Amino acid sequence: MKSTIRDRIQQNQSKQSYQNKIETIMPMLFLLMASLSILVTAGIIFTLFRETIYFFSQVPFIDFITGTEWYPFFANNPSYGILPLLSGTFTIAAIAMAVAVPFGLAAAIYLSEYASDRRRKVLKPILEVLAGVPTVVYGLFALTFVTPLLQTFMPSLPIFNALSPGIVVGIMIIPQVASLSQEAMNAVPQSMRDGALALGATRLEVALKIVIPGSLSGIISSLVLGLSRAIGETMIVATAAGSTPNLGFTPTESIQTMTAYIVQVSLGDATFGSTIYYSIYAVGMTLFLFTLIMNLFANHISRKYREVY
C-alpha cells in the first residue's frame, strides 16, 4: 500500500502526541520515586510514634525518662528507666570520640597540609577501606583481639566492657572524620596559605592559625556526624560490650547501649504485643531523635557558618 502525504502527517502527529505523553509522564514518575524517600522518613516517624505511644500507655513517660533502672526482663515488677541505656550509649560514644577526634583530625591535617599529591592518593583510599570493614567483623575483632590485648595491661578487665568496643567504634569512624574534615580544609583557598607562608609562617602555623579557623564549621560538622554514627553503632557494642544496663560512666564495666538492647530483644523473640516488644520502639525513638538532632545540627552549621571564599 502506498502511503499518502496525509497518512504520513497523521503518523507523525500520533508519534508526537505519544512523545508528548512520555514527556509529561516521565517527570511525574521520577518525582514519585524522589518523594518515596520522604515517605520512608514519614514511615519511620509514624511507626516509631505509634508503638511508642502504646508503650507509654503501659509505662509512664516520667518513669521512662527519669528512671535509673532498666530491668525489663524481671517477671514481676519490671522497670523501664532509660537513663542506664543512655549512660551506656554515651560512655561508648565518649570513648569513641576520644579515639576518633585526635586521630581523625591529625590525619586530616596531614593529608590536606603536609602530604604530597602522590602520597595522598595512596593514603586516603587505604584509610577509607577502614570504613568499609563490616561492623560484625569489627565486633569480632573487639571481642577476640582488643579485649584480650587490654586485659594484658588491665588484668581486672572483664570480657565484656565498654572500653574495647568504644575504642573500636572510634577506629571505625576515623575515616569519616578524616575525609570530611579534609574536604573542609581543602576548601580554604591556596592563596591564603601562600600568603601566610610568604610572611614566614611554618606549615604548622598555617594549619593551626589559617586552615583550621577557616574550615571550623566543616570540621565541627564532621565531628558531630561522627558522634551520631558512634551513638547509632550497633553490632560492635552488641558483640563486645555485654548486656548489663548500668547507670554510670565506668568504661571498665559491662554496659548496654540503646542499640544493643534493641538487638537483644529482637534476638530473644519477645512476644508480639508484650511491653518488652513495645519498649524497643520507645528506645528506638530516643535513638532516632538523638541522631536526627545531631544530623540536622551538623547540616545547619556546615551550611550557615561556612566561610565563603
Next chain:
Amino acid sequence: MKNKVVVPDEKQISRRITKNKLAQGIFFLATLFGMVVLATLIIRIFSQGIGYLNIDFLTNYASRRPEDAGIKAALLGTIWVMSITIPVSLILGVGTSIYLEEYAPKNKFTRFIELNLANLAGVPSVVFGLLGLTVFVRLLGMGRSILAGGLTMSLLILPVIVVASKEAIRSIPQEQYEAAYAMGATKWQIIRTVVLPAATPGILTGAILSLSRGVGETASLLMIGAMTFIAYTPTSILDSFTILPIQIFSWASRPQAEFQAVAAAGSIVLLIILILMNSLAIVIRNKYSKRY
C-alpha cells in the same frame, strides 16, 4: 610614631621549625595508625579463621559442632536478599537522582527532599530495621522473609546510591546537553540517550560500593528476624533466611573459642566478597571513566 625594626631571632625561628617538623611527624604517625589497625585486623582475622576455611565450610549448613559448621545457607541468603535489593535500590536511586538533577525546580520542596535524604543517610540501621519489622514484616504481612529483608536493605542504602548517581549525572558537561538540545531532542530523549549512557559507569561504581555496604550490613536484618539457624536452601522470596554477617554474629557471640574461629573464617569470606566488589568498582571506573 617610631618605626620598630624587628630583628629575626635565630633561636625562635629554629624552635618554630623544629616544632613544625615534630608536628608533621606526629600527624603522619596518626595517619598511619588507622592503617596499622587495618593491617592488624586483617592479619588477625585470617590467622584466626584460616584453619576452618575449606570447601566444606562453603558447602555445609550451620552446625552445632564447629568443625562441621558451614555458610551455605548464609551465602545463598545473602545472594537472595541482594537479588531484591539490587533492582529495587538501583531503580529508585537512579530515578530519584534523575529527578533531582534534571527535573527538580529550585524550590523548597526540592531542598526538603535533599535535606531528607541527607538525614536518612544518618539514621542508624537498627531504626531502619524497626521500620522494616513494623511495615514489611507485620503491616504488609510479608513475614520474616527474604522479600521483607531485601526491601528493608534497599531503603537503607537508597541515600548512598542517590548521592553516587547524582555525582555521576552532575559530571556530564553542559555542552553535551546543549548539543542534544540543538538537534531538537526532548528532555526525556536527552536523559535516555545522553545522560544515562554517559553516567552509567559512575552510577555502577557508586552502586557497587553502596551494595558492598549492604552485603556487610547486619543490624537492620537482625531486626527483621533473619534466623540464625537455617538448614535448607531458600526456594522463594517468601522463605525465611539468614545472611552471612548475621551468621558471623551468631558464631561470634558464642562463648567457645572454636566458634569464634569459625566466625573469623566467615569474616574472611565476607571480606573477600567485599574486596572483589570494590575491585570491580575500581575496574569499571578506570575502564570507562571519560575525561571531558
